[in-house]
Amino acid sequence: MNIALIIIAIISLIFIIFIVAYIMKSLKGKINIELNKFEYMPGDTISGATILKLRKDVEAKALNIGLIGEQVSISRTSKGNKRKTNTIFNFKKPLDGEKIYAQGEKRYEFSLKIPSDLSTKLSTGNAVADSLIKSVSILTGNNSQIRWYVTAELETSGLNLIKHVQINIG
16 A cells, blocks of 8 residues: 555544544533733732633533743754743632533633742743853754733533643743
């Protein structure tokens, strides 16, 4: 059998799996996040609402809201740029528990407190060392940034409904 046909078959199968997963997820409904603002400082409180729009009753373990910090690093190598993502902060709290979530639209208000010592948790604690690390990273072509997301998730036995909204903390 031709190797090109095998590769095309595998890619097609993966594509079909993603389409089926998307359709199955959209049959349940969707989840949205409304935020009052998108710019925050350590110690601030993120407030907003999670809107659950279900097309049918859904049995779920929990509805959660959370804050995720991901450090995205891009480094130059002889083969090109290499991208690496590490989760450096992950907090979630329940908005509602295990039950059958009824068809229709329901709004859940929330607030999340950003730790006031967040910047010290993400550094070495030594200003000189942090500055040196940043300088070496720039000189070697390594670039790193932290991306923050407010995330809402309805945990179900099948495919979870998930929504991420990027915010700035600085």
